[in-house]
Amino acid sequence: MxxxxxxxxxxxxxxxxxxxxxxxxxxxxxxxxxxxxxxxxxxxxxxxxxxxxxxxxxxxxxxxxxxxxxxxxxxxxxxxxxxxxxxxxxxxxxxxxxxxxxxxxxxxxxxxxxxxxxxxxxxxxxxxxxxxxxxxxxxxxxxxxxxxxxxxxxxxxxxxxxxxxxxxxxxxxxxxYGAWQYPEKLIPVVIAKALLNEPVPVYGDGSNVREWxxxxxxxxxxxxxxxxxxxxxxxxxASGEERRNIDVVKAILNMVGKSEELIKFVKDRPGHDYRYSSSYEKIMEECGWKPKTSFEEGIERTVKWYMDNKTWLFRKVEELKEYWKRVYG
Structure with missing residues:
Protein backbone atom coordinates (compact mmCIF):
# COMPACT_ATOMS: atom_id res chain seq x y z
CA MET A 1 0.00 0.00 0.00
CA TYR A 177 7.36 10.77 24.79
CA GLY A 178 10.56 9.18 23.55
CA ALA A 179 13.61 9.80 21.37
CA TRP A 180 13.75 12.80 19.01
CA GLN A 181 11.09 14.90 20.80
CA TYR A 182 11.68 18.63 20.43
CA PRO A 183 12.64 20.19 23.79
CA GLU A 184 9.52 22.31 24.27
CA LYS A 185 7.53 19.43 25.80
CA LEU A 186 7.90 18.46 29.46
CA ILE A 187 10.21 15.45 29.35
CA PRO A 188 12.90 16.77 26.97
CA VAL A 189 12.74 20.20 28.65
CA VAL A 190 13.50 18.60 32.01
CA ILE A 191 16.33 16.51 30.57
CA ALA A 192 17.88 19.50 28.80
CA LYS A 193 17.58 21.85 31.75
CA ALA A 194 18.98 19.26 34.14
CA LEU A 195 21.97 18.50 31.91
CA LEU A 196 22.67 22.25 31.71
CA ASN A 197 22.29 22.63 35.50
CA GLU A 198 19.59 25.22 34.91
CA PRO A 199 16.35 25.64 36.88
CA VAL A 200 13.79 23.02 35.82
CA PRO A 201 10.40 24.74 35.34
CA VAL A 202 7.28 23.05 36.70
CA TYR A 203 3.86 24.63 36.22
CA GLY A 204 1.82 25.35 39.35
CA ASP A 205 2.53 22.76 42.03
CA GLY A 206 3.21 19.94 39.56
CA SER A 207 0.08 18.01 40.53
CA ASN A 208 -1.36 17.82 37.00
CA VAL A 209 -1.61 14.24 35.76
CA ARG A 210 -0.81 12.95 32.28
CA GLU A 211 -1.01 9.49 30.74
CA TRP A 212 2.38 8.77 29.18
CA ALA A 238 -3.42 5.05 25.67
CA SER A 239 -1.08 3.31 28.07
CA GLY A 240 -2.57 3.28 31.55
CA GLU A 241 0.70 4.86 32.71
CA GLU A 242 -0.49 7.93 34.63
CA ARG A 243 2.00 10.15 36.46
CA ARG A 244 1.89 13.55 38.14
CA ASN A 245 4.15 16.04 36.38
CA ILE A 246 6.20 16.58 39.52
CA ASP A 247 6.85 12.84 39.81
CA VAL A 248 8.02 12.68 36.20
CA VAL A 249 10.40 15.56 36.86
CA LYS A 250 11.81 13.97 40.00
CA ALA A 251 12.30 10.63 38.24
CA ILE A 252 14.30 12.27 35.45
CA LEU A 253 16.44 14.28 37.86
CA ASN A 254 17.25 11.09 39.74
CA MET A 255 18.19 9.29 36.51
CA VAL A 256 20.62 12.01 35.42
CA GLY A 257 22.06 12.40 38.90
CA LYS A 258 20.80 15.92 39.58
CA SER A 259 19.37 17.43 42.74
CA GLU A 260 15.67 18.17 43.13
CA GLU A 261 16.80 21.62 44.21
CA LEU A 262 16.88 22.45 40.48
CA ILE A 263 13.06 22.37 40.43
CA LYS A 264 11.55 25.82 39.99
CA PHE A 265 7.78 26.17 40.29
CA VAL A 266 6.51 28.74 37.80
CA LYS A 267 3.17 30.46 37.17
CA ASP A 268 0.63 27.90 36.01
CA ARG A 269 -0.40 27.69 32.38
CA PRO A 270 -3.75 29.45 31.70
CA GLY A 271 -6.61 26.94 31.62
CA HIS A 272 -4.25 24.10 32.54
CA ASP A 273 -6.13 20.77 32.31
CA TYR A 274 -5.82 18.79 35.54
CA ARG A 275 -5.80 15.19 34.30
CA TYR A 276 -6.08 13.08 31.15
CA SER A 277 -6.74 9.35 31.09
CA SER A 278 -8.22 7.23 28.30
CA SER A 279 -9.54 3.72 27.90
CA TYR A 280 -7.84 1.67 25.17
CA GLU A 281 -10.25 -1.28 25.33
CA LYS A 282 -11.70 -0.57 21.89
CA ILE A 283 -8.42 -0.61 19.98
CA MET A 284 -7.34 -3.70 21.90
CA GLU A 285 -10.54 -5.57 21.04
CA GLU A 286 -10.87 -4.45 17.42
CA CYS A 287 -7.26 -4.01 16.26
CA GLY A 288 -5.37 -6.34 18.57
CA TRP A 289 -3.09 -3.62 19.95
CA LYS A 290 -2.10 -2.96 23.52
CA PRO A 291 0.76 -0.92 24.99
CA LYS A 292 3.92 -2.87 25.75
CA THR A 293 6.29 -0.28 27.25
CA SER A 294 6.02 0.61 30.92
CA PHE A 295 6.78 4.19 31.91
CA GLU A 296 9.85 3.04 33.83
CA GLU A 297 11.27 1.29 30.76
CA GLY A 298 10.27 4.06 28.38
CA ILE A 299 11.69 6.92 30.42
CA GLU A 300 14.96 5.04 30.92
CA ARG A 301 15.29 4.52 27.16
CA THR A 302 14.33 8.15 26.52
CA VAL A 303 16.84 9.63 28.94
CA LYS A 304 19.58 7.38 27.55
CA TRP A 305 18.80 8.55 24.00
CA TYR A 306 19.15 12.20 24.96
CA MET A 307 22.33 11.49 26.91
CA ASP A 308 23.73 9.79 23.80
CA ASN A 309 22.55 12.60 21.50
CA LYS A 310 23.49 15.73 23.43
CA THR A 311 24.73 17.47 20.29
CA TRP A 312 21.27 17.30 18.73
CA LEU A 313 19.58 18.24 21.99
CA PHE A 314 21.74 21.27 22.75
CA ARG A 315 21.47 22.51 19.18
CA LYS A 316 17.70 22.55 19.62
CA VAL A 317 18.06 24.23 23.01
CA GLU A 318 19.93 27.11 21.34
CA GLU A 319 16.91 27.63 19.10
CA LEU A 320 14.62 27.76 22.12
CA LYS A 321 16.39 30.12 24.51
CA GLU A 322 14.23 33.16 23.77
CA TYR A 323 11.06 31.07 23.74
CA TRP A 324 11.93 29.54 27.11
CA LYS A 325 12.33 33.05 28.54
CA ARG A 326 8.87 34.03 27.29
CA VAL A 327 7.18 30.94 28.69
CA TYR A 328 9.05 30.21 31.92
CA GLY A 329 10.45 33.64 32.81
Whole structure:
Protein backbone atom coordinates (compact mmCIF):
# COMPACT_ATOMS: atom_id res chain seq x y z
CA MET A 1 0.00 0.00 0.00
CA UNK A 2 1.23 3.50 -0.88
CA UNK A 3 1.04 5.88 2.09
CA UNK A 4 1.12 9.65 2.13
CA UNK A 5 2.21 10.70 5.61
CA UNK A 6 1.86 14.34 6.59
CA UNK A 7 4.09 15.71 9.32
CA UNK A 8 6.42 12.80 8.72
CA UNK A 9 9.50 14.73 9.86
CA UNK A 10 7.91 15.47 13.21
CA UNK A 11 8.32 13.56 16.45
CA UNK A 12 5.49 11.00 16.22
CA UNK A 13 5.20 11.12 12.44
CA UNK A 14 8.85 10.21 11.89
CA UNK A 15 8.56 7.18 14.19
CA UNK A 16 5.54 6.07 12.16
CA UNK A 17 7.47 6.59 8.91
CA UNK A 18 10.40 4.51 10.14
CA UNK A 19 8.13 1.68 11.23
CA UNK A 20 6.05 1.78 8.04
CA UNK A 21 9.15 1.61 5.84
CA UNK A 22 10.53 -1.33 7.82
CA UNK A 23 7.22 -3.13 7.28
CA UNK A 24 7.46 -2.65 3.53
CA UNK A 25 5.00 0.17 2.92
CA UNK A 26 5.72 2.56 0.07
CA UNK A 27 5.93 5.98 1.71
CA UNK A 28 5.74 9.61 0.60
CA UNK A 29 6.21 12.27 3.27
CA UNK A 30 4.81 15.80 3.26
CA UNK A 31 6.22 18.20 5.85
CA UNK A 32 6.53 21.96 6.07
CA UNK A 33 9.68 21.59 8.22
CA UNK A 34 8.71 24.15 10.83
CA UNK A 35 10.95 24.71 13.85
CA UNK A 36 9.88 21.28 15.23
CA UNK A 37 10.41 19.35 11.98
CA UNK A 38 13.76 17.71 11.34
CA UNK A 39 14.93 15.54 8.44
CA UNK A 40 17.55 13.97 10.72
CA UNK A 41 14.72 11.92 12.16
CA UNK A 42 14.30 10.27 8.76
CA UNK A 43 17.98 9.73 8.00
CA UNK A 44 17.82 5.94 8.36
CA UNK A 45 15.04 5.67 5.75
CA UNK A 46 15.72 8.74 3.59
CA UNK A 47 16.72 6.64 0.57
CA UNK A 48 13.45 4.69 0.73
CA UNK A 49 10.90 7.50 0.87
CA UNK A 50 9.78 10.39 -1.31
CA UNK A 51 9.91 13.69 0.55
CA UNK A 52 8.04 16.92 -0.25
CA UNK A 53 8.59 20.14 1.64
CA UNK A 54 5.01 21.34 1.42
CA UNK A 55 2.75 23.27 3.79
CA UNK A 56 -0.63 21.53 4.06
CA UNK A 57 -2.25 24.99 3.97
CA UNK A 58 -0.99 25.24 0.36
CA UNK A 59 -3.82 23.46 -1.47
CA UNK A 60 -2.33 23.61 -4.96
CA UNK A 61 0.99 22.12 -3.86
CA UNK A 62 -0.88 19.34 -2.07
CA UNK A 63 -2.80 18.54 -5.24
CA UNK A 64 0.50 18.23 -7.13
CA UNK A 65 1.88 15.77 -4.57
CA UNK A 66 -1.27 13.62 -4.69
CA UNK A 67 -1.23 13.64 -8.49
CA UNK A 68 2.41 12.56 -8.61
CA UNK A 69 2.40 9.98 -5.80
CA UNK A 70 -1.14 8.58 -6.17
CA UNK A 71 -1.33 7.35 -2.57
CA UNK A 72 -3.88 4.79 -1.47
CA UNK A 73 -3.99 5.96 2.15
CA UNK A 74 -3.26 9.17 4.04
CA UNK A 75 -1.95 9.22 7.61
CA UNK A 76 -2.33 12.79 8.81
CA UNK A 77 0.04 13.84 11.61
CA UNK A 78 0.89 17.37 10.45
CA UNK A 79 -0.12 19.91 13.10
CA UNK A 80 0.99 22.74 15.30
CA UNK A 81 1.03 20.82 18.55
CA UNK A 82 2.30 22.71 21.58
CA UNK A 83 -0.29 24.11 24.01
CA UNK A 84 1.97 26.91 25.29
CA UNK A 85 2.62 28.18 21.77
CA UNK A 86 -1.10 28.03 20.98
CA UNK A 87 -1.78 30.33 23.92
CA UNK A 88 0.79 32.81 22.65
CA UNK A 89 -0.28 32.64 18.98
CA UNK A 90 -3.63 30.91 18.34
CA UNK A 91 -3.85 31.87 14.65
CA UNK A 92 -1.05 29.55 13.51
CA UNK A 93 -2.84 26.63 15.14
CA UNK A 94 -6.22 27.44 13.66
CA UNK A 95 -4.75 27.90 10.21
CA UNK A 96 -2.56 24.82 10.10
CA UNK A 97 -4.72 22.41 12.06
CA UNK A 98 -8.12 23.36 10.66
CA UNK A 99 -7.50 24.75 7.17
CA UNK A 100 -4.68 22.28 6.55
CA UNK A 101 -6.84 19.34 7.56
CA UNK A 102 -9.68 20.59 5.39
CA UNK A 103 -7.31 20.76 2.39
CA UNK A 104 -6.15 17.18 2.93
CA UNK A 105 -9.66 15.86 3.35
CA UNK A 106 -10.87 17.67 0.25
CA UNK A 107 -8.03 16.46 -1.96
CA UNK A 108 -8.42 12.93 -0.57
CA UNK A 109 -12.12 13.01 -1.40
CA UNK A 110 -11.43 14.22 -4.92
CA UNK A 111 -8.88 11.51 -5.75
CA UNK A 112 -10.67 8.65 -3.99
CA UNK A 113 -8.34 7.77 -1.10
CA UNK A 114 -8.99 4.28 0.32
CA UNK A 115 -8.24 5.22 3.96
CA UNK A 116 -7.64 8.48 5.79
CA UNK A 117 -6.21 8.16 9.31
CA UNK A 118 -6.84 11.43 11.12
CA UNK A 119 -4.49 11.84 14.09
CA UNK A 120 -6.22 13.73 16.89
CA UNK A 121 -5.35 13.88 20.62
CA UNK A 122 -6.84 13.01 23.99
CA UNK A 123 -6.81 16.74 24.77
CA UNK A 124 -9.97 17.19 22.69
CA UNK A 125 -11.88 15.64 25.62
CA UNK A 126 -10.86 18.38 28.03
CA UNK A 127 -9.94 17.39 31.56
CA UNK A 128 -10.83 14.82 34.18
CA UNK A 129 -10.93 14.93 37.95
CA UNK A 130 -9.15 12.34 40.04
CA UNK A 131 -11.31 9.47 38.80
CA UNK A 132 -12.56 8.08 35.51
CA UNK A 133 -11.34 7.59 31.95
CA UNK A 134 -12.26 9.04 28.59
CA UNK A 135 -13.90 6.65 26.14
CA UNK A 136 -14.47 7.22 22.46
CA UNK A 137 -18.02 8.30 23.34
CA UNK A 138 -16.90 11.02 25.77
CA UNK A 139 -17.99 14.52 24.69
CA UNK A 140 -15.37 16.86 23.30
CA UNK A 141 -14.61 19.76 25.62
CA UNK A 142 -11.30 21.38 24.58
CA UNK A 143 -9.74 24.00 26.84
CA UNK A 144 -6.85 25.53 24.86
CA UNK A 145 -6.46 26.99 21.37
CA UNK A 146 -4.44 23.89 20.48
CA UNK A 147 -7.03 21.38 21.65
CA UNK A 148 -9.85 23.44 20.10
CA UNK A 149 -8.08 23.40 16.74
CA UNK A 150 -7.55 19.63 17.00
CA UNK A 151 -11.18 19.07 18.00
CA UNK A 152 -12.18 21.04 14.91
CA UNK A 153 -9.92 18.92 12.70
CA UNK A 154 -11.29 15.81 14.38
CA UNK A 155 -14.86 16.85 13.59
CA UNK A 156 -13.97 17.78 10.01
CA UNK A 157 -12.89 14.17 9.55
CA UNK A 158 -16.27 13.04 10.85
CA UNK A 159 -18.03 15.41 8.48
CA UNK A 160 -16.13 14.10 5.48
CA UNK A 161 -16.98 10.53 6.46
CA UNK A 162 -20.67 11.16 7.12
CA UNK A 163 -21.37 13.69 4.36
CA UNK A 164 -19.02 12.67 1.57
CA UNK A 165 -18.28 9.03 2.35
CA UNK A 166 -14.53 9.57 2.72
CA UNK A 167 -13.14 6.51 4.58
CA UNK A 168 -11.86 8.34 7.66
CA UNK A 169 -10.67 6.69 10.88
CA UNK A 170 -9.76 8.88 13.86
CA UNK A 171 -6.98 8.16 16.37
CA UNK A 172 -6.75 10.00 19.70
CA UNK A 173 -3.38 9.29 21.37
CA UNK A 174 -2.40 10.32 24.87
CA UNK A 175 0.85 12.18 25.74
CA UNK A 176 3.73 10.79 23.71
CA TYR A 177 7.36 10.77 24.79
CA GLY A 178 10.56 9.18 23.55
CA ALA A 179 13.61 9.80 21.37
CA TRP A 180 13.75 12.80 19.01
CA GLN A 181 11.09 14.90 20.80
CA TYR A 182 11.68 18.63 20.43
CA PRO A 183 12.64 20.19 23.79
CA GLU A 184 9.52 22.31 24.27
CA LYS A 185 7.53 19.43 25.80
CA LEU A 186 7.90 18.46 29.46
CA ILE A 187 10.21 15.45 29.35
CA PRO A 188 12.90 16.77 26.97
CA VAL A 189 12.74 20.20 28.65
CA VAL A 190 13.50 18.60 32.01
CA ILE A 191 16.33 16.51 30.57
CA ALA A 192 17.88 19.50 28.80
CA LYS A 193 17.58 21.85 31.75
CA ALA A 194 18.98 19.26 34.14
CA LEU A 195 21.97 18.50 31.91
CA LEU A 196 22.67 22.25 31.71
CA ASN A 197 22.29 22.63 35.50
CA GLU A 198 19.59 25.22 34.91
CA PRO A 199 16.35 25.64 36.88
CA VAL A 200 13.79 23.02 35.82
CA PRO A 201 10.40 24.74 35.34
CA VAL A 202 7.28 23.05 36.70
CA TYR A 203 3.86 24.63 36.22
CA GLY A 204 1.82 25.35 39.35
CA ASP A 205 2.53 22.76 42.03
CA GLY A 206 3.21 19.94 39.56
CA SER A 207 0.08 18.01 40.53
CA ASN A 208 -1.36 17.82 37.00
CA VAL A 209 -1.61 14.24 35.76
CA ARG A 210 -0.81 12.95 32.28
CA GLU A 211 -1.01 9.49 30.74
CA TRP A 212 2.38 8.77 29.18
CA UNK A 213 2.55 6.76 25.95
CA UNK A 214 5.90 5.66 24.52
CA UNK A 215 6.19 6.88 20.94
CA UNK A 216 7.09 3.48 19.47
CA UNK A 217 3.93 2.00 21.00
CA UNK A 218 1.87 4.86 19.58
CA UNK A 219 3.18 4.32 16.05
CA UNK A 220 2.46 0.61 16.31
CA UNK A 221 -1.08 1.42 17.43
CA UNK A 222 -1.66 3.67 14.42
CA UNK A 223 -0.36 0.95 12.11
CA UNK A 224 -2.84 -1.45 13.67
CA UNK A 225 -5.62 1.09 13.06
CA UNK A 226 -4.50 1.49 9.44
CA UNK A 227 -4.58 -2.27 8.91
CA UNK A 228 -7.53 -3.35 11.06
CA UNK A 229 -9.53 -0.28 12.09
CA UNK A 230 -13.14 0.14 11.01
CA UNK A 231 -13.99 3.01 8.69
CA UNK A 232 -15.78 5.86 10.46
CA UNK A 233 -14.65 4.81 13.93
CA UNK A 234 -12.63 6.57 16.63
CA UNK A 235 -9.87 4.82 18.59
CA UNK A 236 -8.18 6.03 21.75
CA UNK A 237 -4.49 5.15 22.05
CA ALA A 238 -3.42 5.05 25.67
CA SER A 239 -1.08 3.31 28.07
CA GLY A 240 -2.57 3.28 31.55
CA GLU A 241 0.70 4.86 32.71
CA GLU A 242 -0.49 7.93 34.63
CA ARG A 243 2.00 10.15 36.46
CA ARG A 244 1.89 13.55 38.14
CA ASN A 245 4.15 16.04 36.38
CA ILE A 246 6.20 16.58 39.52
CA ASP A 247 6.85 12.84 39.81
CA VAL A 248 8.02 12.68 36.20
CA VAL A 249 10.40 15.56 36.86
CA LYS A 250 11.81 13.97 40.00
CA ALA A 251 12.30 10.63 38.24
CA ILE A 252 14.30 12.27 35.45
CA LEU A 253 16.44 14.28 37.86
CA ASN A 254 17.25 11.09 39.74
CA MET A 255 18.19 9.29 36.51
CA VAL A 256 20.62 12.01 35.42
CA GLY A 257 22.06 12.40 38.90
CA LYS A 258 20.80 15.92 39.58
CA SER A 259 19.37 17.43 42.74
CA GLU A 260 15.67 18.17 43.13
CA GLU A 261 16.80 21.62 44.21
CA LEU A 262 16.88 22.45 40.48
CA ILE A 263 13.06 22.37 40.43
CA LYS A 264 11.55 25.82 39.99
CA PHE A 265 7.78 26.17 40.29
CA VAL A 266 6.51 28.74 37.80
CA LYS A 267 3.17 30.46 37.17
CA ASP A 268 0.63 27.90 36.01
CA ARG A 269 -0.40 27.69 32.38
CA PRO A 270 -3.75 29.45 31.70
CA GLY A 271 -6.61 26.94 31.62
CA HIS A 272 -4.25 24.10 32.54
CA ASP A 273 -6.13 20.77 32.31
CA TYR A 274 -5.82 18.79 35.54
CA ARG A 275 -5.80 15.19 34.30
CA TYR A 276 -6.08 13.08 31.15
CA SER A 277 -6.74 9.35 31.09
CA SER A 278 -8.22 7.23 28.30
CA SER A 279 -9.54 3.72 27.90
CA TYR A 280 -7.84 1.67 25.17
CA GLU A 281 -10.25 -1.28 25.33
CA LYS A 282 -11.70 -0.57 21.89
CA ILE A 283 -8.42 -0.61 19.98
CA MET A 284 -7.34 -3.70 21.90
CA GLU A 285 -10.54 -5.57 21.04
CA GLU A 286 -10.87 -4.45 17.42
CA CYS A 287 -7.26 -4.01 16.26
CA GLY A 288 -5.37 -6.34 18.57
CA TRP A 289 -3.09 -3.62 19.95
CA LYS A 290 -2.10 -2.96 23.52
CA PRO A 291 0.76 -0.92 24.99
CA LYS A 292 3.92 -2.87 25.75
CA THR A 293 6.29 -0.28 27.25
CA SER A 294 6.02 0.61 30.92
CA PHE A 295 6.78 4.19 31.91
CA GLU A 296 9.85 3.04 33.83
CA GLU A 297 11.27 1.29 30.76
CA GLY A 298 10.27 4.06 28.38
CA ILE A 299 11.69 6.92 30.42
CA GLU A 300 14.96 5.04 30.92
CA ARG A 301 15.29 4.52 27.16
CA THR A 302 14.33 8.15 26.52
CA VAL A 303 16.84 9.63 28.94
CA LYS A 304 19.58 7.38 27.55
CA TRP A 305 18.80 8.55 24.00
CA TYR A 306 19.15 12.20 24.96
CA MET A 307 22.33 11.49 26.91
CA ASP A 308 23.73 9.79 23.80
CA ASN A 309 22.55 12.60 21.50
CA LYS A 310 23.49 15.73 23.43
CA THR A 311 24.73 17.47 20.29
CA TRP A 312 21.27 17.30 18.73
CA LEU A 313 19.58 18.24 21.99
CA PHE A 314 21.74 21.27 22.75
CA ARG A 315 21.47 22.51 19.18
CA LYS A 316 17.70 22.55 19.62
CA VAL A 317 18.06 24.23 23.01
CA GLU A 318 19.93 27.11 21.34
CA GLU A 319 16.91 27.63 19.10
CA LEU A 320 14.62 27.76 22.12
CA LYS A 321 16.39 30.12 24.51
CA GLU A 322 14.23 33.16 23.77
CA TYR A 323 11.06 31.07 23.74
CA TRP A 324 11.93 29.54 27.11
CA LYS A 325 12.33 33.05 28.54
CA ARG A 326 8.87 34.03 27.29
CA VAL A 327 7.18 30.94 28.69
CA TYR A 328 9.05 30.21 31.92
CA GLY A 329 10.45 33.64 32.81
Missing amino acids: KLLITGGAGFIGSEFVRQAVRLGYSVAVVDKLTYAGDLERLSEVSDRIAFYRVDIVDLESLKEVFEKEKPQAVVHFAAESHVDRSILNPYEFLNSNIVGTYNLLEVSRTVGIEKFINISTDEVYGELGKEGKFTEQSPLNPNSPYSASKASADMLGRVYYRTYGLPVITARPSNN LYVEDCAEAILSILEKGRIGEVYNI
